[in-house]
Amino acid sequence: MSTRMTVLIDDTSSKSGLLHEHGFSCALKLPNGEKWLWDTGSTDKFLQNAKTLGFQPSEFKALALSHGHYDHTGGIVPLYKAGFTGPMYAHPEYCRDRYHVEEGKESRFIGLPPFTELDPMPKVHRVQGIHQLAPGMRMVTDIPRIKGNAQNINNFYVDPQGTTVDPVPDDSCLLLDTASGTVLLLGCCHSGMANVLTYVQEQAGVTKLHALVGGTHLLEASEEELDQAAKALTSLSVERVFPGHCSGQHGLAGLAKRLGDKVQGIGAGWSHHF
Structure with missing residues (x-):
């Protein structure tokens, strides 16, 4: 049995008739038949696409969060209102205050939306380290930042004045053991690509990667x-690289220049069996 990934929302669309926005959400169908959600985009648009693509909120077993930024969590409240009843899995720091602060611009709150409209409140399982969520699927958190390796935390702070940097400690990813091989599903890769891959190699025993999917945060990366x-x-x-979301055209082109036809961009509606 294969593992199927379907992108529900992204910054671009891969199929006509689907919505897009700055955000990311992906549906997973595991070999045992379970359906999981990875992030929820910025708004309820991912739900509209999900319906178009044949998914119902009530059929998902659980929601796992890559981190607490609004473009991955903004659809949580609409998801529960639409009939989803499962738990969430997230790093303990997913709900911290966070702001985008840039010189010459007004600071913006970019954290988790309030859950005050929800009753009952969602059940949240806090995940640290490397934790198995389902057969063949592990959530990877607490990724060390190695000196000299790039990480993607520019303009992120825990206060609107921009005095304390937010290193995005909740940045997480999913490791999936599939029929095709090991697949790594990212959210935004704020920890930095080299740091993430070093960690899964040293701590999760990954020696070969079939595919990497999701946001790489290389949209403004240097050469x-x-x-x-x-x-x-x-x-x-790595055999296949499917960048989306915060990879941007710059990141997509940069990876394609270096890795050739292994690289293929994704958008809302993209689906693949691994």
């Missing part, structure tokens, strides 16, 4: 940062 990301992927003999 050196793109080189580092490509080198890290090559070190695990």
